Amino acid sequence: MRILFVSYMHPAVTPGGAQQVADELRRAAIASGHEAYMIAALEADQESDFGKPGAPIVPMPGEENQYFYFPQHYNFTHNSVGEWRSLKFFRDLVAEIAPDVVHFHHYHRIGVESIRAARLAVPNAKIGVTFHEMMAICLAGGQMVRTTSRDLCRKATPIDCHGCFPHLRPEFFTLRAARLQALFDECDFFFFPSAFIAQRYREWGLDPAKCHVIPNGQVHPAPAVDRSRHSRLLNRFGFFGQFIDNKGIDVMLDAILVLARERRLPENGLEITINGGNRHYASEDYLAKVDALIAEIRALDDNLVRIHDLGRYGRDELAERMTMVDWVIAPSTWWEVFGLVVSEAWMFGRPVIVSDIAGLGERVKNGVNGFTFPARNSSALADLIEKLTGDEAAWRRAHQAITPDWSDLDMFDAHVTVWDATAQIPASHPAPAPDDRAPDSSDFHAKRRSGKKH
Structure with a gap:
């Protein structure tokens, strides 16, 4: 054919x-x-x-x-x-x-x-x-x-x-x-x-x-990729995808600030990694908002939140970047049609935390193969981050429930x-x-x- x-x-x-x-x-x-x-x-x-x-x-x-x-x-x-x-x-x-x-x-x-x-x-x-x-x-x-x-x-x-x-x-x-x-x-x-x-x-x-x-x-990656590895503290959260308005990076950062202002950050802190390309497609207002949130978090004097903005990534870098996080957050604020980042996270055994909306909610079953929160609700996401940090049993359950995704x-x-x-x-x-x-x-x-x- x-x-x-x-x-x-x-x-x-x-x-x-x-x-x-x-x-x-x-x-x-x-x-x-x-x-x-x-x-x-x-x-x-x-x-x-x-x-x-x-x-x-x-x-x-x-x-x-x-x-x-x-x-x-x-x-x-x-x-x-x-x-x-x-x-x-x-x-x-x-x-x-x-x-x-x-x-x-x-x-x-x-x-x-x-x-x-x-x-x-x-x-x-x-x-x-x-x-x-x-x-x-x-x-x-x-x-x-x-x-x-x-x-x-x-x-x-x-x-x-x-x-x-x-x-x-x-x-x-x-x-x-x-x-x-x-x-x-x-x-x-x-x-x-x-x-x-x-x-x-x-x-x-x-x-x-x-x-x-x-x-x-x-x-799919080569079988040599170890999908079961995670950090001892299970406190590493990562965003992957497009750095544009409706992908919800601001919701994730707002959630971190909720935890910081309410003094609910874990004793060993949080690692937040942003892997996002195509910043030039984002609006100026959105970029200004995200930059202001990052600056406010970095200004916290207790060093309990460490943000790493790694920028865009290629497919050949995905395995390395996924191994740097324990949980993948997809906090989309629009009707996410499918959520390819969910497939990428599952491919490397990473449990996901996603907005319960459209294609994301269709694929991720809360408490089974991942975790969901109401779209645009940074307070609910903050509660979820606090709950999951350090919870190896929850990580294992979600990890083991991930079924092989489509090749x-x-x-x-x-x-x-x-x-x-x-x-x-x-x-x-x-x-x-x-x-x-x-x-x-x-x-x-x-x-x-x-x-x-x-």
């Missing part, structure tokens, strides 16, 4: 969950004996480093069958590419590759018109999208967080959206949704990493018969199962009814062990 993956960004250029999943699917496809290609749409300001003047698409340096795409005149409001020449180059390259499957991982920067361009280029191919966020539903960066109050939004209606963007009339949002839905209708399937986001998109208007929930997988090969096999099923359905017949339950990865483990090929 020849498969083309189309991604927003590339992990070799900028870290991020969507591009990581797309690239690991590509690698898994190759490992499974298929022919795989990648087109990664980069940001406009990256063209000077990775592109060539006048060339919308260029080969990725040093790589085979991978390309960087620089669509021109991108419109963030409409997720739209406004230049026909960029789309023509994209369409011509897709036609030249002639894939059996075109799998989009995002539409931001790529442009929703690229779906139509792919359909024109390879009319008999199977085409689909994995939704890693809610940008089609929500104009506020797909976060579904109100721009005025920062409250969580539970449903996008024209009236509510007008409240966030008063310069746009309610009917604008009706027309925007209709246009996007019409372009998505070119697809044969839609993939979602959690039941939460699948339900949001079905409520928004996507065809339920095309919707499939497949959890994100990833490459990249499991994830790929699950996609192939859907591609094969849709390939057997005549265009005049409906697809099978969707199943909100994530497939059991053990089925794909067993199939791969048996040597079954697709």
Whole structure:
């Protein structure tokens, strides 16, 4: 099978969950004996480093069958590419590759018109999208967080959206949704990493018969990694992920200050490690708030809280950084769709402490395979940090309850199962009814062990 993956960004250029999943699917496809290609749409300001003047698409340096795409005149409001020449180059390259499957991982920067361009280029191919966020539903960066109050939004209606963007009339949002839905209708399937986001998109208007929930997988570390090690004091807490507004670093730091002000810090103190990249995507107000919280904590005269801001990290550094902490905190303040950091923590046997929201709450069962607290509630997080510090029994229970997460090969096999099923359905017949339950990865483990090929 020849498969083309189309991604927003590339992990070799900028870290991020969507591009990581797309690239690991590509690698898994190759490992499974298929022919795989990648087109990664980069940001406009990256063209000077990775592109060539006048060339919308260029080969990725040093790589085979991978390309960087620089669509021109991108419109963030409409997720739209406004230049026909960029789309023509994209369409011509897709036609030249002639894939059996075109799998989009995002539409931001790529442009929703690229779906139509792919359909024109390879009319008999199977085409689909994995939704890693809610940008089609929500104009506020797909976060579904109100721009005025920062409250969580539970449903996008024209009236509510007008409240966030008063310069746009309610009917604008009706027309925007209709246009996007019409372009998505070119697809044969839609993939979602959690039941939460699948339900949001079905409520928004996507065809339920095309919707499939497949959890994100990833490459697992070598067996030599000792997943059971922890510090003697069990007082090391770590944040991993994007250093942006809705990831909740401020909630974690607020919780530490609650403990400090109420003199509830443990006798041996706390070690707090921040592993976060892409600070340039955070707002100035958020960065100022986080920096002020860190400065206030560091100004404490008892030295009971030691903060280490280690910055961004690559995949090759993940094992080392995970071994530096006992617990991983994911204090997201938005509707976290999946939470790849949970998979990364579990991969190294680290119990997680997460906001009980959306995909995070869907995956982490409080007191079983991790611990949860109400989203945005720094006081509740403070209570949890105090309770878990030094509690080896709780650490062991959560550690032992962590089940093997999906590998990249499991994830790929699950996609192939859907591609094969849709390939057997005549265009005049409906697809099978969707199943909100994530497939059991053990089925794909067993199939791969048996040597079954697709």
